[in-house]
Amino acid sequence: MTSYSNEIERSEKLVYFLSLAGIYRDFWCLAADECFEFEYKHLADDLRMGIEAFNEEQLREYIYLIQEEIYAGVDIHILNKQQLLDYINLIHKYTYSIKNTYNFCNSELQKLANQGRQFVYSALLQSFDNDVNEFFLSLYCTAQKISDSDLSDKNYDEYDDIEDNYSLIEDNYSLDDIYKTDSYYNINTTPPSEHESVLCWIRNGCQQL
Numbered sequence: 781m782t783s784y785s786n787e788i789e790r791s792e793k794l795v796y797f798l799s800l801a802g803i804y805r806d807f808w809c810l811a812a813d814e815c816f817e818f819e820y821k822h823l824a825d826d827l828r829m830g831i832e833a834f835n836e837e838q839l840r841e842y843i844y845l846i847q848e849e850i851y852a853g854v855d856i857h858i859l860n861k862q863q864l865l866d867y868i869n870l871i872h873k874y875t876y877s878i879k880n881t882y883n884f885c886n887s888e889l890q891k892l893a894n895q896g897r898q899f900v901y902s903a904l905l906q907s908f909d910n911d912v913n914e915f916f917l918s919l920y921c922t923a924q925k926i927s928d929s930d931l932s933d934k935n936y937d938e939y940d941d942i943e944d945n946y947s948l949i950e951d952n953y954s955l956d957d958i959y960k961t962d963s964y965y966n967i968n969t970t971p972p973s974e975h976e977s978v979l980c981w982i983r984n985g986c987q988q989l
Contacts, residue, residue, distance in 0.1 A: 790829075798893035801820075802897060803904075846872075846875070894988055
């Protein structure tokens with residue numbers, strides 16, 4: 781799922797990270813009504829992820845966007861992915877002004893991320909032995925982590941509570957046990973029944989909201 785041998789494969793694999801980001805965003809939108817937004821292109825830039833992630837059809841659309849006239853004698857419809865990338869590099873090299881492609885890339889990356897969600901979902905669920913509750917907890921327990929700056933005399937007792945609660949998670953306690961450890965979370969915890977809609981969403985494949 782994560783191995784690669786060249787830059788093209790690297791970018792294609794990183795699409796799965798964008799898929800995971802979408803799943804994570806939708807999870808918190810359901811679990812805590814925290815529907816934060818993010819730009820897929822911005823996230824891709826942080827990952828040093830280029831247009832190598834695009835499929836051949838997307839690369840052709842990208843070429844039409846940045847170049848009004850195809851070079852004479854070039855039929856981009858018969859070029860493979862590597863050839864399309866080489867052709868795009870030539871355009872960038874010899875064309876003085878390139879149209880802004882941010883919105884196009886953001887939209888196309890989101891499409892790829894959505895296409896990869898099912899694969900990422902299946903891999904994650906399998907890693908938890910198909911246990912939906914464990915899948916839920918793996919996302920829910922990211923709500924808060926203690927930082928070094930929090931280790932002051934003022935909140936030392938609270939830190940002890942958090943450490944004790946975290947040990948419960950490491951010991952594979954059930955959902956009911958976790959919900960009793962409210963101080964671990966950054967949000968108000970509620971009984972498991974309150975999150976039935978989230979569990980249902982997970983069971984149904986973490987579809988895009």
